[in-house]
Amino acid sequence: MDVILFVVFAAIAVVCAINVVVQTHPISSALSLVGVMGALAMLYLLLGAEFIAMAQLIVYAGAIMVLFVFVIMLLNAGAESRRGRSITAQIFGIPGFFSLLVVLSFAVLKLFPEAPVVRFGGFTGGGARDVGRALFTRYLLPFEVTSLLILIAILGAIVLARKEVD
Amino acid sequence: MEYFVISIIKSAVVAIALLTTLAYLQWVERKVIAHIQIRMGPSRVGPHGLLQPVADIVKLLTKEDLVPPHVNKFFYLLAPFLAITTSLISISVIPFGTEVEVAGYRTWMQLTDLNVGLLLVLAISSLGVYGIALAGWASNNKYALLGALRSSAQMISYELPLSLALAAPLLLANTLSLREIVEAQGGYSLGFIPRWAIFQAPVPQILSFLVFLAAGFAETNRVPFDLPEAENELVAGFHTEYSSLKFASFFMAEYCNMITVAAMTTTVFLGGWQPPFPERLGSNLIAPMLFFGAGVLCFYHASNPARRKDRYTLPVFGVVFFGLSLLFLLVPPLMPLFWFAAKTGGLLFVFIWVRGTLPRFRYDQLMRFAWKILFPVAVVNLMVTGLVVALL
Numbered sequence: 001m002d003v004i005l006f007v008v009f010a011a012i013a014v015v016c017a018i019n020v021v022v023q024t025h026p027i028s029s030a031l032s033l034v035g036v037m038g039a040l041a042m043l044y045l046l047l048g049a050e051f052i053a054m055a056q057l058i059v060y061a062g063a064i065m066v067l068f069v070f071v072i073m074l075l076n077a078g079a080e081s082r083r084g085r086s087i088t089a090q091i092f093g094i095p096g097f098f099s100l101l102v103v104l105s106f107a108v109l110k111l112f113p114e115a116p117v118v119r120f121g122g123f124t125g126g127g128a129r130d131v132g133r134a135l136f137t138r139y140l141l142p143f144e145v146t147s148l149l150i151l152i153a154i155l156g157a158i159v160l161a162r163k164e165v166d
Numbered sequence: 167m168e169y170f171v172i173s174i175i176k177s178a179v180v181a182i183a184l185l186t187t188l189a190y191l192q193w194v195e196r197k198v199i200a201h202i203q204i205r206m207g208p209s210r211v212g213p214h215g216l217l218q219p220v221a222d223i224v225k226l227l228t229k230e231d232l233v234p235p236h237v238n239k240f241f242y243l244l245a246p247f248l249a250i251t252t253s254l255i256s257i258s259v260i261p262f263g264t265e266v267e268v269a270g271y272r273t274w275m276q277l278t279d280l281n282v283g284l285l286l287v288l289a290i291s292s293l294g295v296y297g298i299a300l301a302g303w304a305s306n307n308k309y310a311l312l313g314a315l316r317s318s319a320q321m322i323s324y325e326l327p328l329s330l331a332l333a334a335p336l337l338l339a340n341t342l343s344l345r346e347i348v349e350a351q352g353g354y355s356l357g358f359i360p361r362w363a364i365f366q367a368p369v370p371q372i373l374s375f376l377v378f379l380a381a382g383f384a385e386t387n388r389v390p391f392d393l394p395e396a397e398n399e400l401v402a403g404f405h406t407e408y409s410s411l412k413f414a415s416f417f418m419a420e421y422c423n424m425i426t427v428a429a430m431t432t433t434v435f436l437g438g439w440q441p442p443f444p445e446r447l448g449s450n451l452i453a454p455m456l457f458f459g460a461g462v463l464c465f466y467h468a469s470n471p472a473r474r475k476d477r478y479t480l481p482v483f484g485v486v487f488f489g490l491s492l493l494f495l496l497v498p499p500l501m502p503l504f505w506f507a508a509k510t511g512g513l514l515f516v517f518i519w520v521r522g523t524l525p526r527f528r529y530d531q532l533m534r535f536a537w538k539i540l541f542p543v544a545v546v547n548l549m550v551t552g553l554v555v556a557l558l
Contacts, residue, residue, distance in 0.1 A: 027241070027303065034296070054285035062292025063322070069296070070318045073303045073311065127281060128342050 002120035006046055013039035024081075026072045030065060037061040047118070049126030168271075176277055177258075184257055188421050189219035195518045202522035213479035223414075231410040234305070241304035246408065246415035249297025253422035255290050259283035260429045261345045263439045263502035275439075275503060276345060283344040284336070287430060288329055291385060295321045297419065298387075298404050305407035313403025316393045316529065320384055323536040324391075328381035330544035331374040334551040335363035335434050338371070348438030358447065362437035368558055369551045375435040377544045379516075382427035384536070386420060389521040393529055428513035429506075436509045439502030453494040453504045461487035 016035035023029045037060040044053035125134070135143050193208065193215065200207030208215030233239065263275030280286055295318050302314020336342065339350040351362045363371045384391040400406070405416045432438060441449035464484030471477045494500055527535065 027300075031241075031296075031300075050280070050282045051285070054282045054289050057289035058285065058292055062289055062295075063325075066292070066295050066299070066318060066322060069299055069303075070315070070322070073299065073315060073318075128285075 002046055006043065006120065009039045009042040009046070013043070025078075027069065030068045030072060033068075034061050034065045037065065044126075046120050047126070048120075048123040051126055051128045051131045053126075172271060172273055173277075176273065180257060180277055184254070184422070184425070187425060188418055189223065191421050191425070191514060192222070192417075193219050194514075195521070198515070198518045199522045202519070213475065213482075226410060226414040229410040231412070234407050236306045237407060238304040238306065241300045242407075243412075245297050245301035245304060246412040246419075247297075248300065249294065249419040250415040250422070252290050252294040252297060253419040253426065256287045256426040257422075257429070259286055259344055260426075260433060261348055261438055262506050264499070266499050274345070279343055279345045281341075281343045284332065284342045284347070284434070287344075287426070288325075288332070291423070291426070292321075292325055294419075294423065297416075301408065301416070302404035305404070307407050309400045309402075310404050310406045313400045313406070317387060317404060320387070320391065320393060320532065320536075323533060324381045324384035324540070327377050327536060327540035327544045328385060330541070330548050331378040331381065332434060334369075334374040334544075334548045335366075335371045337548075337551050337555045338363060338366055338369070344433050344438075348433055348440065351437040352440050354444055358443050360437055360440060360442050362440065363435045368554045371435060371547075371551070373543060373547045374551075375431070377540050377547070378431060378435065379513075380540060381536075382431065383517070383520065384532075386423040386427055386517075388420075388424065388517060390524040390527050391532060392526060393532060424514065424517055425510070428510045428517065431513055432506060432509040436513075438509075439506040441501065441505050450498055450501055451495075453501065453508075454491040457487045457491035457494065461485070461491060 013036050016032045016039060019032035020029045020036065023032060037056060041053040041056040041061070044050075044056060125131075196218070197207040197215070208218040211217040211221045233242065258277040259280055261274070261276040261279070265272055265274050267273075298317045298321075299314045302310040302312075302317070305311070336347070339347040341347060341350065351360070351366065353361050355361055355365075355367060359365055361367075364375045383389075387393075405413055408416060441452075443449050461484045464480045464487060468477055468480035468484065471480070494504060
């Protein structure tokens with residue numbers, strides 16, 4: 001059952017991810033990305049990380065991508081035109097991508113030969129309690145630094161967006 | 167195998183109940199609004215207009231299904247699907263009652279109890295924006311696009327106070343599972359005050375309850391926050407170009423979201439299926455007495471009818487009410503269901519009442535209300551609650 005679900009949602013994720021690149025219209029690409037996020041959330045659920053799955057849906061699919069779609073609609077961006085692609089990119093693009101994939105997977109296998117095999121539902125530290133405890137004890141410093149970074153980004157956005165006051 | 171069969175039966179029961187409620191909620195809304203405005207409301211189709219929902223469904227099904235030539239066809243057709251799907255999912259984690267035994271099988275009156283149930287509801291509601299945003303964009307119509315933009319901005323803004331208001335009672339309940347949240351609100355302080363989140367010591371969550379309700383109105387695009395479909399400025403907003411069943415799906419999605427918000431408020435703030443006072447003070451007798459009273463009222467009005475047909479229709483309703491009264495008297499396990507339905511129904515009535523009473527906000531007032539009033543109140547409430555819970 002788990003394997004079937006994994007194959008289904010992994011396939012959805014991959015197809016949507018390819019669709020993000022293939023589609024010419026920005027709205028179609030953005031919505032394909034939402035599909036990727038949703039499929040990823042399902043994969044997290046299969047692994048037993050409920051909180052992360054829901055956070056993925058709320059933050060990425062629900063908040064960030066909505067803003068993307070909102071901005072695309074506001075700017076009324078049209079479909080991109082397919083022009084000016086070099087001969088090298090057309091010939092070597094897809095084979096180059098697959099060879100990069102091969103090299104990467106080979107490197108991962110070489111570097112971590114002892115890595116444990118992933119089992120569905122074998123991970124139990126995915127509840128809200130466990131994630132909260134990890135964030136506020138072991139990863140407290142990175143967590144706080146990230147929040148500071150976000151605060152700076154917000155301030156920067158406000159400064160950039162503010163109208164000049166004489 | 168048994169598990170699957172039980173789940174399928176439960177889903178079917180909940181789906182049928184939900185869709186019937188959806189259809190009749192609209193009848194109730196029209197009747198209540200009519201009486202607020204001193205009109206009769208629907209009264210032609212069936213006794214007291216009770217068959218009006220059926221007539222509406224037939225009308226919507228048989229209308230011409232028009233796809234305008236200037237739309238982006240794929241997204242135009244996808245949008246109503248998204249809207250109705252996301253609005254129907256949330257009901258699956260709402261607990262309607264305690265564990266019951268039916269024909270030898272013990273089961274909870276809830277479709278499924280996720281340990282992140284509350285987050286699922288939030289996630290699904292945040293995905294609901296896509297239906298409206300896409301509908302407006304794909305229609306390729308300026309009014310629809312403006313409606314969709316307003317709606318997206320409004321839903322993004324009001325989601326923050328909504329989630330913050332939900333976080334405070336969670337600190338008291340200490341869990342994300344909706345079933346456990348309701349169970350944490352059981353019992354009574356001083357013997358008669360229910361320990362619902364809005365009354366619970368040490369910090370009664372009345373403020374976050376009000377913030378949640380106000381944000382819930384905005385999330386469901388209801389009056390006074392119905393800017394996305396302000397008919398005097400935007401024709402009909404995001405669903406201007408939709409007709410027939412596709413329009414009906416948006417309509418149903420709105421009512422279904424209303425039910426979800428009311429059910430969530432009941433679950434998180436009003437103690438779900440917990441009765442408002444203990445059984446030893448006779449809370450189990452409220453439902454039979456209420457229905458008995460309604461039955462007596464029906465027979466009284468049938469004896470001096472305002473209209474001629476009331477002489478024949480009202481006794482039928484009276485008998486139905488007496489039957490319900492007897493049912494609740496003889497089957498006490500149904501009581502949690504009654505309390506859940508009563509609280510949710512009461513909140514839905516507030517939704518309709520507000521629609522009949524308040525005018526619409528202006529757009530800047532709407533945004534200012536979210537960011538300068540609701541958001542700070544929710545944050546302060548959350549901080550105070552967190553501080554008190556941490557200190558005690």
